[in-house]
Amino acid sequence: MSLTRLLAVARKEVLQIIRDTRSLAIVVVMPVTLMLLFGYGVNLDLKELPVYVCDQDGSQQSQDLLKRFQSTKYFEIVRVVDNVPAIEHALDSGEAKMGIVIPWNFSQRLSQGGSVQVQAIVDATDDNTANVLMGYAQGVVQGYSTGIQVAWLQAHGLTLQPVPINVATRTWYNEDLESSAFIIPGVLALVMSVIGAFLTSLTIAREWERGSMEQLISTPVTAMEIMLGKLAPYFVLGMIDVAVCAVLAIAWFHVPFRGSYMTLAFSSALFLVTVLSLGFFISVVAKSQLAASQIALIITFLPAFLLSGFLFSIEQMPVVLQGITYLFPARYYVTLLKKIFLKGTPAAMLTADLLPLAGFTVVLALVATRSFHKRLE
Amino acid sequence: MPEPANSVVIENLVKRFGDFVAVDHLNLAVGKGEVFGFLGPNGAGKSTTIRMLCGLIRPTSGRAQVAGFDVGRNPESVRQNIGYMSQKFSLYNDLKVIENLRLFAGLYSVPSAKLKDRIEWAIEMANLKGQENLITGTLPGGWKQRLALGCAVLHQPPILFLDEPTSGVDPISRREFWDLIQHMAEAGVTVFVTTHYMEEAEYCNRLALIFRGKMVALGTPGELKRDSMKGELLLIECDPLGTAVEALQSAPGVMDAAVFGNALHLVVQDAAAAEPRIKEFLHNHNVSISRIEKIRPTLEDVFVSLTTTRGPAQESKP
Numbered sequence: 001m002s003l004t005r006l007l008a009v010a011r012k013e014v015l016q017i018i019r020d021t022r023s024l025a026i027v028v029v030m031p032v033t034l035m036l037l038f039g040y041g042v043n044l045d046l047k048e049l050p051v052y053v054c055d056q057d058g059s060q061q062s063q064d065l066l067k068r069f070q071s072t073k074y075f076e077i078v079r080v081v082d083n084v085p086a087i088e089h090a091l092d093s094g095e096a097k098m099g100i101v102i103p104w105n106f107s108q109r110l111s112q113g114g115s116v117q118v119q120a121i122v123d124a125t126d127d128n129t130a131n132v133l134m135g136y137a138q139g140v141v142q143g144y145s146t147g148i149q150v151a152w153l154q155a156h157g158l159t160l161q162p163v164p165i166n167v168a169t170r171t172w173y174n175e176d177l178e179s180s181a182f183i184i185p186g187v188l189a190l191v192m193s194v195i196g197a198f199l200t201s202l203t204i205a206r207e208w209e210r211g212s213m214e215q216l217i218s219t220p221v222t223a224m225e226i227m228l229g230k231l232a233p234y235f236v237l238g239m240i241d242v243a244v245c246a247v248l249a250i251a252w253f254h255v256p257f258r259g260s261y262m263t264l265a266f267s268s269a270l271f272l273v274t275v276l277s278l279g280f281f282i283s284v285v286a287k288s289q290l291a292a293s294q295i296a297l298i299i300t301f302l303p304a305f306l307l308s309g310f311l312f313s314i315e316q317m318p319v320v321l322q323g324i325t326y327l328f329p330a331r332y333y334v335t336l337l338k339k340i341f342l343k344g345t346p347a348a349m350l351t352a353d354l355l356p357l358a359g360f361t362v363v364l365a366l367v368a369t370r371s372f373h374k375r376l377e
Numbered sequence: 378m379p380e381p382a383n384s385v386v387i388e389n390l391v392k393r394f395g396d397f398v399a400v401d402h403l404n405l406a407v408g409k410g411e412v413f414g415f416l417g418p419n420g421a422g423k424s425t426t427i428r429m430l431c432g433l434i435r436p437t438s439g440r441a442q443v444a445g446f447d448v449g450r451n452p453e454s455v456r457q458n459i460g461y462m463s464q465k466f467s468l469y470n471d472l473k474v475i476e477n478l479r480l481f482a483g484l485y486s487v488p489s490a491k492l493k494d495r496i497e498w499a500i501e502m503a504n505l506k507g508q509e510n511l512i513t514g515t516l517p518g519g520w521k522q523r524l525a526l527g528c529a530v531l532h533q534p535p536i537l538f539l540d541e542p543t544s545g546v547d548p549i550s551r552r553e554f555w556d557l558i559q560h561m562a563e564a565g566v567t568v569f570v571t572t573h574y575m576e577e578a579e580y581c582n583r584l585a586l587i588f589r590g591k592m593v594a595l596g597t598p599g600e601l602k603r604d605s606m607k608g609e610l611l612l613i614e615c616d617p618l619g620t621a622v623e624a625l626q627s628a629p630g631v632m633d634a635a636v637f638g639n640a641l642h643l644v645v646q647d648a649a650a651a652e653p654r655i656k657e658f659l660h661n662h663n664v665s666i667s668r669i670e671k672i673r674p675t676l677e678d679v680f681v682s683l684t685t686t687r688g689p690a691q692e693s694k695p
Contacts, residue, residue, distance in 0.1 A: 008483020012469065012476070019471045211467040215525075218431050218461035219484040220453055374452075376433045 005221045009229025031191045031241045039253045048076040052087045052096040059107035074136045173342040184249045185337035186310035193300040195238045196275030201296035204283035217374040231276045238272045258344025271333040277364035284371045304330035332357040384567035389439035399425040401590035412562045414581030415571040422590040423571040431461045460529030464540040470514030485532035499527035519550025539570040575677045588684045606674045609648040613641040614668040621664045
C-alpha cells in the first residue's frame with residue numbers, strides 16, 4: 001500500500017467532485033433540504049383538525065359541550081351548519097375531518113336526567129388519524145358527562161366517591177410529543193444513504209464509461225488504493241454532512257440531544273463505511289452510471305426511508321416485514337440515532353444495534369474489496 | 378536479476394473471446410530501444426495483444442515477458458516498468474492539464490525530489506508550456522495525445538506501449554508526435570506502437586504485420602517491401618479505371634489488381650514480361666492506357682498482397 005498513490009487518487013476524486021456541480025449540489029444542498037423538508041413538511045402530530053358542527057339543539061348545554069371541543073388543541077371548529085347533509089359534503093370534499101351532530105332533544109333529555117347520544121362522523125380514510133380523533137372526541141364527551149353527573153349528585157345532596165384508580169401519565173424522551181423529534185434524527189440515515197451509496201455508485205461506473213479506468217489500471221496503483229482513494233473524500237464529506245445535520249437538528253429544530261457526540265460519530269462512521277462499501281460494490285458490478293445509481297437508491301435509500309423505523313414504526317409492521325428490516329443496516333442506524341438523540345443511552349447499552357451494524361460494515365467492506373480487480377474483463 | 382536482452386518476449390500467445398480467436402499463437406521478441414510497429418487492420422488483434430502485454434487482460438495460453446517480468450504472474454512489476462497510452466483518449470477531461478500530470482506522477486510514485494523536474498520536463502516535451510491550467514477536455518486532439526504521452530512517461534519507463542496513438546489526429550500533429558517517439562527511442566526507450574496508418578509504419582525500426590490474430594510478416598520496412606511481396610508491381614494509369622480493374626482481376630498472369638488513388642496496381646510474376654501482354658489485353662477491352670511502368674511496392678502493397686485471399690487471379694497463374 002502506497003500512501004502517495006492513494007492520496008493521488010483521493011486528490012483527483014476531490015477535484016472531480018468540486019468540478020461536477022451535480023455532485024456538489026448533492027453534498028451541500030441535499031442534507032439541508034432534507035432536514036427542512038422533514039423538519040417542517042412532515043408532521044405526524046394531530047392538531048387543530050377541522051371540525052364541522054350541526055347543533056340542532058342550540059341550547060346553553062350544547063354550546064358548553066362545543067366549547068370543550070374548541071378548547072382542546074386537537075379540534076378546530078371551522079363551521080357551524082344547520083343540516084347533516086352539509087357535514088357529509090364537508091367530509092366528502094375533505095374540508096372537515098370530523099362532523100359533530102348534537103340532536104334537537106340534547107338539553108331536554110339532559111334536564112330530564114336521561115341519556116342522549118351525540119353523533120360524531122369521522123373521516124377514516126387515514127385509519128390512524130381516525131382512531132386518534134375518536135379517542136379525543138370520546139375523552140371530551142366523557143369529561144362533560146362526568147361534570148353533569150357530579151352536578152346532579154350534588155343537587156340531590158350526594159357526593160361522588162373519588163375515582164378509585166387514576167393513571168398518572170408522564171411522557172419520557174420526547175416530552176412534548178413532537179413528531180419532529182422522532183423524525184429528524186432519522187434524516188441523517190437518509191442523507192448518508194444518498195452521499196454514501198448514491199454518489200459512490202457513480203464513481204467506478206463513471207471511470208468505465210469514460211474509458212479512464214483503462215489508463216488508471218495500467219499504472220502500478222493497486223485495487224485497494226483505488227478503492228480507498230476514491231472512498232476517502234466521500235467519507236469526509238459524509239461525516240461533515242452528519243455534523244451539519246446534527247447541528248441543524250439540535251440548534252434549529254430543538255430536537256433533544258442527550259447522548260454523547262462520540263457515540264453519534266462512531267455509529268455514523270460505521271453506517272457511512274457500510275453504505276460507501278455498498279455503493280462501491282454496486283458501481284463495480286453495474287459498470288454503468290445509470291444502472292448503478294438506480295440500484296443504489298433501491299437498496300439503500302428506500303429501505304432507509306421505509307424499513308428503518310424512520311417514519312413508520314417497525315413494531316407496527318407485519319411480522320414478515322419486521323423480519324426483512326433486519327437485513328438493512330439502516331434499521332440499526334436509525335434505532336441508534338433515536339436512542340442517542342432522545343434517550344441518551346450510553347454506548348455500552350447500544351451493543352444490540354451497534355454489533356449488527358458493525359457486522360454489516362465488515363462484511364460489506366470485504367465484499368467491496370474483493371469485487372474490484374484491475375482487469376478489463 | 379540480470380538485465381534482459383529483449384524488452385518484450387512473446388511465446389505462443391493466444392487470446393480467445395468465446396469462439397473468437399483474437400490473438401492466434403503469436404511469437405515475437407522486441408529488442409531494447411527499438412521502435413517496433415504493430416501494423417494491421419481494425420480487429421486484427423493489435424489492441425488485444427498490447428493489453429495482454431500491459432497486464433490488463435489475461436492471456437488464454439502462452440507467455441509474454443515485459444522488462445523481464447511475466448505479464449500473467451507479475452503484472453504489477455510490469456506496470457512499474459511501462460508507460461501505456463490506450464487507443465481511446467482516457468485521461469480525465471474534467472481535470473486541468475497540470476492536475477492530470479500530478480495525478481499520474483502520484484500513481485507512478487515519482488519521488489517528490491524529482492516531481493517538479495519531471496512535470497516540467499513532460500510539459501516541455503508535450504509542448505504545453507503556458508497551457509497548464511487549461512481544462513483537459515477543451516484541448517485540441519493533438520495536444521491531448523501529447524499530454525497523454527507526457528503522463529505515460531513521467532516515471533521514465535524503459536518500455537512504452539502506444540495503442541494507435543495518432544488516431545483521429547491531424548497529419549501535422551501526427552508528424553510532431555512521431556518526432557517525439559523518435560526522441561524517446563534515441564534516449565533508449567523501447568516503443569511498441571500499433572497503427573493502421575501505412576505511412577507511420579515507415580518510421581518504425583521493425584514491423585510485424587498482423588492479420589486475423591496471426592503475424593503474416595516481420596521485418597524492417599525495407600525488408601518487407603523487398604522480400605514479402607510475392608511478384609512484382611506494375612502501375613497503370615488508364616481510362617476507364619473501373620472496366621480495367623474488373624477485367625484485369627481475371628486476366629491471365631495477373632495475381633492481383635487493385636485501385637490505388639487514380640491508378641491501378643497490378644501484381645504479376647515478372648513485370649517486364651507481363652507489360653506487353655497487359656497492354657494488348659487492355660486494348661482488347663477498349664481501355665486506353667496513358668502510363669504503364671514497374672514500381673517499387675509500398676507497405677500498403679505488401680500488406681494487401683499478404684492479406685487478400687487470392688481469388689481466380691492466382692489460380693489462373695501459368
